[in-house]
Amino acid sequence: MHVVVVESPAKAKTINKYLGSDFQVLASYGHVRDLPSKDGSVAPDNDFSMSWQVDERGEKRLKEIAQAVKNADQLYLATDPDREGEAISWHIVEELDRRKVLNGIPVKRVVFSEITKSAVTEAFKNPRELNQELIDAYLARRALDYLVGFNLSPVLWRKLPGSKSAGRVQSVALRLICERESEIEAFRPQEYWSITALMEAVGQGQFKARLTQLDGEKIERLSLGNEGAARKAEAAIREAGSYRVSKVERKQVKRNPQPPFTTSTLQQEASRKLGFGATRTMRTAQRLYEGIEVGGENVGLITYMRTDGVAMSGEAISGARENIAARYGDNYLPSSPRIYKTKAKNAQEAHEPIRPTDFRRLPEDLRGRLGEDEARLYDLIYVRALASQMASADVEQVSVDIEAGKRAVLRSTGSIIKFDGFLKLYQEGRDEPQDEDEQETRLPKLEEGQDLHLKDVDPAQHFTQPPPRYSEASLVKKLEELGIGRPSTYASILQVLQDRDYVRLEKRRFIPEDRGRMVAAFLSSFFERYVEYDFTARLEEELDEISDGRIDWKEVLRRFWEAFHQTIEETKGLRISDVIDALDADLGPHFFPLDPDNPDKDPRLCPSCGTGRLGLRIGKTGGFIGCSNYPDCRFTRTLAAAANRDGEERADLASQPRVLGEDPESGQQVTLRKGPYGLYVQLGEAVEKGEKPKRTSLPKGLDPDAVDLGRALALLSLPRSLGMHEGEEVTAGIGRYGPYVRKGRTYKSIPADEDVLTIGLNRAVDLLSKAAAKAAPLRTLGPHPDDGEPVTLHSGRYGPYVKHSKLNASLPKNADPDALTLEESLELLRKQAEKKGTKGGRSTKASGGKKTSSSKSAAKKKADQA
DSSP: OEEEEESOHHHHHHHHHHHOTTEEEEEOOSOSEEOOSSTTSEEGGGTTEEOOEEOHHHHHHHHHHHHHHHTOSEEEEOOOSSHHHHHHHHHHHHHHHHTTOOTTOOEEEOOOSSOSHHHHHHHHHSOBOOOHHHHHHHHHHHHHHHHHHHHHHHHHHHHSTTOOOOOTTHHHHHHHHHHHHHHHHHOOOOEEEEEEEEEEETTTEEEEEEEEEETTEEOOTTSOOSHHHHHHHHHHHHTOOOEEEEEEEEEEEEEOOOOOBOHHHHHHHHHHHHOOOHHHHHHHHHHHHHOEEETTEEEOSBOOSSOOOOOOOHHHHHHHHHHHHHHHOGGGSOSSOOOOOOOOOSGGGGSOOBOBSOTTSOHHHHGGGSOHHHHHHHHHHHHHHHHTTSOOEEEEEEEEEEEETTTEEEEEEEEEEEEOGGGGTOOOOOSSOOOTTTOOBOOOOOOTTOBOEEEEEEEEEEEOOOOOOOOHHHHHHHHHHHTOSOHHHHHHHHHHHHHTTSEEEETTEEEEOHHHHHHHHHHHHHSGGGGOHHHHHHHHHHHHHHHTTSSOHHHHHHHHHHHHHHHHHHGGGOOHHHHHHHHHHHHHHHHSOOBTTBTTSOTTBOTTTSSSBEEEEEETTEEEEEETTTTTOOOEEOHHHHTOOSSSOOOOTTTSOEEEEEOTTTOOEEEEEEETTEEEEEESOOSSTTOOOEEEEOOTTOOGGGOOHHHHHHHHTOSEEEEEETTEEEEEEEETTEEEEEETTEEEEOOTTSOTTTOOHHHHHHHHHHHHHHHSOSEEEEEOTTTOOEEEEEEETTEEEEEETTEEEEOOTTOOGGGOOHHHHHHHHHHHHHHHTEETTEEOOOGGGOOOHHHHHHHHHHHHHO
8 A cells, every 4th residue: 555645635535536546645734743933943052953843733634644654565745846845745754753653664755736647647657755955945944934033023022012023024025015105105296298189190080199399309208397388389289380290110019928827927917807816816726726526537727836937848838739729720829839938046947837737628618617716717827828829919010200390299109910919818917007108099001291180289287106006916026026035925925914914905005004114114223134125035045045955054044043143132222212213213204204385394393282292102003103292292193194295284083083064964063083993984972971973984995085074974874775676675884894785684795896885786686696696505414413404514705614503613724625524514513612602503601690701702802892
């Protein structure tokens, strides 16, 4: 008997079918052990020895593996084909050795980049030994992350109250987000004008041209800085009298397709085109990699999704070319295959890019068998990979200069696609909207010397825009450009920053929270070297050199630790006042800028008492602006309010609500306020103690500056009735989790780009029908032995779960829903009931009628919120 260990149960189930009865395939469910979160897990004074700990889940898996190995002839380790997969295999062997289980049993490593029968069977014909260089690179990265996190986080907790923890790569990503926010705050818009003329070629149609030259001077973007200059330029064009084509340039350009996806480019494009976050993209790709049942056997639909490589295998290229010829014709097939190359950085470069395992498996054929996310992502991966082997697009670029009398020259640019090639199937998205100067138009066929007619001239006012905040796509792209982190880690990096409340994602853009800005400023002031882009990128390069066997991993750790430990020691003498002074100096120019129209005005003068000096303060939840005359003056502002650039002194809404007007029915004031859970509008004030006035939260993404009396009253009138459907009323409102529509006991969140105040009945019914379909159980596992009510399996927002009555219990990570039994589900429900103090969804009480600990916790939480 041969024992095979993989990571996930879904993968184990599939591979077991491929290998047959002589093989027993077990799942480790990821790592079986890790460094415990305590001092001494990595010991620099003992040559960086590392103490590993097996958790309860890992112990259960190791016992299963050890029991199977005792009777095995061979142990195969078939974990994922990357550095992390190599480490999981190493941990398993180390633990089995420690438990004296192997006893000379041969151990081999097998890797495959796709879960198909041919790929798996071929991999088992060519096993190898564990790659020590990859293991060393993993050990170095794990030790570095531990040493930074475990030594730097306590410094943050002591010196910067309200902060959480810091990580080696996450801190650099946070710095990027905060620096971009500072650029936006420091930005001053500059006025400029553009002049566009509407021209007509007789019998050929109209087109637009923009002013590029006036009185011999080239017109740059900011050349026309005010309306007066723009009107003079407009007059010069209108009064020209004659308009003639002076120059026509035509250039033939070939546009080549992009290579298939790597981890990074998949995350970027899924963000642009599908609106997926990096975590959602990788989770969905994992399910596609593990596959579905096709033709009686489970097959993976895509190759391994953690890769830096772009070169497809010869077999895959042949499959793509056959598909192109059959579906689009020989015109769309280049004479020879396209070969993509990239400069290798580490062993992961040997992997293929992310592509379909079989190009004959069309997206439209799988759509009904995949979830919505899986279907959309598979389609994106498929068309990108197929387009990468298609013919180039032939584009004719045309540029036309037009003389307007003797004073002005206009230019129009356009392009004509002569042959669409790969563009027939795929065009890469953009991180930012196209600039107006880059936009092209379709032009009539013009010739030099041709006379034209002027139809109109349009002077348009513009203002320069600040750099945009990072989206997930643009931040991943920036991190990759800087060489910081690795694509397979980006999803977790971005998620950790949000989980720590250092940043928030709003309208798909990262905005730093006050806490995040404080942490970034602190690290830049006292640990500058360790958040430098070049330093972090160099560490990544050294990890790659370790994986290539070019440098000793402990030497990398020694060099890092010597300087880092010294910096940590130097911070022990820091006083809180030192920290405040440093951060005040760092962040002060952004929060207290001089008014260019009134340079003598002190930007730090307290607007409340008129004598105090505003400065940075540190509270339990992070930074804020406070007055030096505290406690006599209690004026405060959040950092976000302090950074406001509209020229008005705006007090924090938490301490000074904004009056929007009076409710015409009740005569009570309507105000905009800020509470512990965000912004809200309120009608009137509390009359009696404990009585709460009418309140409604602002929908996420709604600009508080856009809230006037009318919108506030509309929000306060929620929930509103949309009409009747199938005998039940349909309503729209705002709840704990944001805007929703409701019918009976069925709720459905309203998408972020739709308005709770304007959504109609038809759209609400459509949303609710999808919610009802999603709420339907995947299957019934059987009756509950206590009451006979069914126990069902469902797919939820956070993964699969089982349900009995009103009690839900999530399945463990990596558990196989298809293999779940009634007995296993009952055990999950039992544990969940113990946690919640419930049975079958109904509250239970301890003896004597006392509240359970769960009830006490709920009561305390309610009291805290009050």
